Amino acid sequence: MTQRVTGQRFRQRKLSTKQNLPVLREHEVEKLADDDAARHIPKVETGVEKGEEIEHHLQAVISASQAAASGGNVAQLYIPTPDAVASKLQYEDLYPRHFTQPATYIRFSSTVEDMVGCPYCMTSDDVIFLKSYNQKKGKTVQCSEDEFEEVMNFFEETSQTKQPFAAVDNPPVVSYEELEAEFDETISEPARRFARDIYNHWKNQRLLKGNRPLIPSLKFETNLETDDSDPYVCFRRREVRQVRKTRGRDAQVTEKLKKLRKELEEARYLMAQVKRREMVIRDQLAMDRQIFDQRTAVKEIKRKLGIKGDDEELLINQKPAPKPKPKVDVQAVQRGIPGMGPKPQLTRPDGRLLDSDLVYLEEQQAKRSEAIEGFIEENLMKHQKWNIGWVDQTWRPITPPLEQAAPKAGFRPVFTSSQLPTPPASESSEAAGDQMEADQPTKQVEPRRSARIRYATPPDDVPYQDQRRFRRRTGRGGRVMIDRRGVKRQKLDSIDERVADRFKYSGDSSEDEQVYPVDWTDNLHIRYRIMIDRQGDKQHAQAAAQNRRAIENHNRSASGYLLPPSNAG
Amino acid sequence: MAPRENSHEPGGTPVPVETGFATLATLRIGVKAFVEKDGEKRKAEILSMQTRRGKPTFYVHYEEFNKRLDEWISADRIDLSREVEWPAPEKPEKKKTTTNQKAQAPSKSDQRNQKKSRSKLDREVSATPEATSVNLPGKAPRPTKAGGKENKELLVTSEVTDGSTPKPDDEEMDLVDVQDAAAAAKAAPTEIYSREDEIEKLRTSGSMTQNQTEISRVRNLEKIQMGKFEIEPWYFSPYPIDFVDSEMVFICEYCLSYYGEVTQFERHRTKCTLLHPPGNEIYRDDYVSFFEIDGRRQRTWCRNLCLLSKLFLDHKTLYYDVDPFLFYCMCTRDEHGCHLVGYFSKEKESAEGYNVACILTLPQYQRKGFGKLLIAFSYELSKREGKLGSPEKPLSDLGLLGYRAYWQETIVDLLMEGKVEANIEDLGATTAMTTNDVLHTLQNLNMLRYNKNQHVIVLTDAVIEQRERQKAKEKIKGKRSIDPERLQWKPPIFSAASRTWNW
Numbered sequence A: 001m002t003q004r005v006t007g008q009r010f011r012q013r014k015l016s017t018k019q020n021l022p023v024l025r026e027h028e029v030e031k032l033a034d035d036d037a038a039r040h041i042p043k044v045e046t047g048v049e050k051g052e053e054i055e056h057h058l059q060a061v062i063s064a065s066q067a068a069a070s071g072g073n074v075a076q077l078y079i080p081t082p083d084a085v086a087s088k089l090q091y092e093d094l095y096p097r098h099f100t101q102p103a104t105y106i107r108f109s110s111t112v113e114d115m116v117g118c119p120y121c122m123t124s125d126d127v128i129f130l131k132s133y134n135q136k137k138g139k140t141v142q143c144s145e146d147e148f149e150e151v152m153n154f155f156e157e158t159s160q161t162k163q164p165f166a167a168v169d170n171p172p173v174v175s176y177e178e179l180e181a182e183f184d185e186t187i188s189e190p191a192r193r194f195a196r197d198i199y200n201h202w203k204n205q206r207l208l209k210g211n212r213p214l215i216p217s218l219k220f221e222t223n224l225e226t227d228d229s230d231p232y233v234c235f236r237r238r239e240v241r242q243v244r245k246t247r248g249r250d251a252q253v254t255e256k257l258k259k260l261r262k263e264l265e266e267a268r269y270l271m272a273q274v275k276r277r278e279m280v281i282r283d284q285l286a287m288d289r290q291i292f293d294q295r296t297a298v299k300e301i302k303r304k305l306g307i308k309g310d311d312e313e314l315l316i317n318q319k320p321a322p323k324p325k326p327k328v329d330v331q332a333v334q335r336g337i338p339g340m341g342p343k344p345q346l347t348r349p350d351g352r353l354l355d356s357d358l359v360y361l362e363e364q365q366a367k368r369s370e371a372i373e374g375f376i377e378e379n380l381m382k383h384q385k386w387n388i389g390w391v392d393q394t395w396r397p398i399t400p401p402l403e404q405a406a407p408k409a410g411f412r413p414v415f416t417s418s419q420l421p422t423p424p425a426s427e428s429s430e431a432a433g434d435q436m437e438a439d440q441p442t443k444q445v446e447p448r449r450s451a452r453i454r455y456a457t458p459p460d461d462v463p464y465q466d467q468r469r470f471r472r473r474t475g476r477g478g479r480v481m482i483d484r485r486g487v488k489r490q491k492l493d494s495i496d497e498r499v500a501d502r503f504k505y506s507g508d509s510s511e512d513e514q515v516y517p518v519d520w521t522d523n524l525h526i527r528y529r530i531m532i533d534r535q536g537d538k539q540h541a542q543a544a545a546q547n548r549r550a551i552e553n554h555n556r557s558a559s560g561y562l563l564p565p566s567n568a569g
Numbered sequence B: 001m002a003p004r005e006n007s008h009e010p011g012g013t014p015v016p017v018e019t020g021f022a023t024l025a026t027l028r029i030g031v032k033a034f035v036e037k038d039g040e041k042r043k044a045e046i047l048s049m050q051t052r053r054g055k056p057t058f059y060v061h062y063e064e065f066n067k068r069l070d071e072w073i074s075a076d077r078i079d080l081s082r083e084v085e086w087p088a089p090e091k092p093e094k095k096k097t098t099t100n101q102k103a104q105a106p107s108k109s110d111q112r113n114q115k116k117s118r119s120k121l122d123r124e125v126s127a128t129p130e131a132t133s134v135n136l137p138g139k140a141p142r143p144t145k146a147g148g149k150e151n152k153e154l155l156v157t158s159e160v161t162d163g164s165t166p167k168p169d170d171e172e173m174d175l176v177d178v179q180d181a182a183a184a185a186k187a188a189p190t191e192i193y194s195r196e197d198e199i200e201k202l203r204t205s206g207s208m209t210q211n212q213t214e215i216s217r218v219r220n221l222e223k224i225q226m227g228k229f230e231i232e233p234w235y236f237s238p239y240p241i242d243f244v245d246s247e248m249v250f251i252c253e254y255c256l257s258y259y260g261e262v263t264q265f266e267r268h269r270t271k272c273t274l275l276h277p278p279g280n281e282i283y284r285d286d287y288v289s290f291f292e293i294d295g296r297r298q299r300t301w302c303r304n305l306c307l308l309s310k311l312f313l314d315h316k317t318l319y320y321d322v323d324p325f326l327f328y329c330m331c332t333r334d335e336h337g338c339h340l341v342g343y344f345s346k347e348k349e350s351a352e353g354y355n356v357a358c359i360l361t362l363p364q365y366q367r368k369g370f371g372k373l374l375i376a377f378s379y380e381l382s383k384r385e386g387k388l389g390s391p392e393k394p395l396s397d398l399g400l401l402g403y404r405a406y407w408q409e410t411i412v413d414l415l416m417e418g419k420v421e422a423n424i425e426d427l428g429a430t431t432a433m434t435t436n437d438v439l440h441t442l443q444n445l446n447m448l449r450y451n452k453n454q455h456v457i458v459l460t461d462a463v464i465e466q467r468e469r470q471k472a473k474e475k476i477k478g479k480r481s482i483d484p485e486r487l488q489w490k491p492p493i494f495s496a497a498s499r500t501w502n503w
């Protein structure tokens, strides 16, 4: 049955699956040299097992269809299969017409266990037993089929949990007392009434089956050697399949290992440093002890030699006791405070006073800002002078003067519950004590000029007519009104989800930073900004005050060691 | 017709066959005798023996007939006037099971089983360099949408007879080469793969192989009752061993639970409230509905389905659990409920790029065009996924015919739309068929020809005529097809854990 077309072999070009091939009808191509077209059909892999490929009926159908493909007229053949015939069972009784199709596609997730009720189903033996049992009982207490099944099921399940290996080690059937002790919510009160009577029937059934479960069950793996060759063992648990290797996964793993190594090294380094510190402390302690001992010796010698005088030199390495911070005038410190006595001040190795040539950053900065402020003030005055007697009609004046430091008292403060003003920075002595850095940021926030100069230059891209204009009026009862004109409101709805989403991952920032579309001309926002502004003013005032204090404190602490407590002496 | 036996196959180790005359008393398992079947004598192998009502009965497998025709016969159908073939002498003890007393076969069948399972292992192993199978150096992977192994499996082989070595070529293949490849495949030296190998294969891939111990060669259920039908099973299925004695096993049409006694079944029917497969309906037209069931979420139902379908699928294996599969179940509807007609299973993640693992139309609904709908639906899912797909191999005989018919119709329809030109990969992309399947279909229909120094696709008169006849039939009977518009489905995404096995 393997045909070969040896004649054509040497002439044909390779076939490309990507290349467009002309689609022709039979009469458009050259007739094949011989009539038996089927001979030209190459054997291709069928995908059927070799052993079955040769099966009689399959081959018959294949040849028939090949004959058909080559123009023969062949009756359709079928592979014979065993019969399926109509059942004698009453379908209508077994499967009542309960189904109504919902309008939408069915969505369903309940399991078979949820849908079939009590898994125990009565056998014909059970039916016979129940019938005679109910006959013996009076009409008042009849055991229903459901109750019977409930009891049987309870017995089955309980004995399964009590004797999980019943099939292997052949234990006796579980006694009624044991079963009764296990009564729980899986067996209802009405069913319990019959449990004792049903027990004997159940036990007999179990004995007939060699104490194996009454409901036939599938054979699952036992992890014994016999599993593999037993065709009844099915639905084994399959080992988790090998995770497919990808470059991405490899990189991930490498990164994880690198990180782990780095962390371990850091931990190790920390431990080494801790060890070093402890060694140093130990050495220091030894040193201190030595000093102490030697001082004791000195004291002893002094006493022996009768040298009097204070023991100042013995205390040389004692730290000055923490002293109440005196209010010290920097100038005074530099001058040397009169009445301090001739106590020698500590000097640098080169003999100069330690702090005499120290230039403080704050001082320099203060000087500078003073100069700038002066300059601006001056120019402001100039400007005002220039403009005296002139009416400003230009729409782009050069930073015109403001009405003197516009008092904003006309605005009522706005508070919202969501954003309360920050409480003033607490004035703790430690914070004020020696934190040089603390005063730096607050300085920067200082809104030095912003309140004084109005930006009169309108944005270039907005024509004058479209400029926003605001006016504030004070109405009756001190109400403040802001009129506005030419305010173009942003269209908020134009920001659709997808646009907003685009920003979601644009930065490497964390997820909780979000871009909220905001309408800046919204009343709520205007009010909010006013509130912020006023709050800012307050904060600036606080910051300035704190600044001052910080500078003072710094000076104090910087010179603290140099100065004896004011109450000393 | 090539003989099926190991001994006759080229390259196989020849095993001398002992023949002789037998009597009823000397007949034993493994013996091959001539048996009367439908008026003719066929060689058949005795797989099992039993005494029924004092008379010996034999379970026989007819050579060159599918296993589904295996049957119990009485002694008088065996022709003892002709010589029989004796089974090969017992090999040294192999591990084997004695679970079923009724069915014991000599190790000969063991050996054969291994041989049988070899062919499907070929494909698996051929990717590794040491394999001596059809894939020769010329083979090169071909980019496809799915990128699965199946999609790369075009055979390109060097020509041994020519003496010249064609250059390996990525994009091209020779018609003649393919032909030779098939021949080479047939002649490939046989290798013995152990059951361990087979299990190993199961561990790492799909759902199809044969469970080849002796017991499983004998059908274990006599008959099943399901819905309005009584059906004769075709193959072994690992239903509880207790059912071997049942004359009839009753299967609930909706939950697919099984009962050995009609009383139990009737009781079950009073309690069972399921009316359709327990999953989401993803397709509905006025003829059928499709439900998608996750093996992991509906373990009981899917196990029941697998047990049932194993009765009709020889190569299906229930060796491992249902977790890694999705089940697409086709139903017809009426006031009673949704009646399961057929289904196909699909791996949540197929390394080989298969879009179908097992596919079955229940026997009571066969030859009504449902198979084609199932196949069409599987390709519709692949189109949604943007992948090319192909069914898992080995195919059954019926599976092959079903697929070939579908492929032919699909491709011929596409070409008859008035195309002047077509290329094989585009045909595949449009139909979600692999390039290989398109190519094989065209070759099979003798539609790929060499004309005036170039390859052409020929819409042959025979093919057109066949299609016209089919269309005429459809006009009478009504055409059943899958309407992509009615598919409400997105390819499900699974975490690594839910794709595999989780208890």
Ligand SMILES: [Zn+2]
Binding pocket: A116, B252, B253, B254, B255, B256, B257, B268, B272, B273, B274
């Ligand atoms: Zn049911």
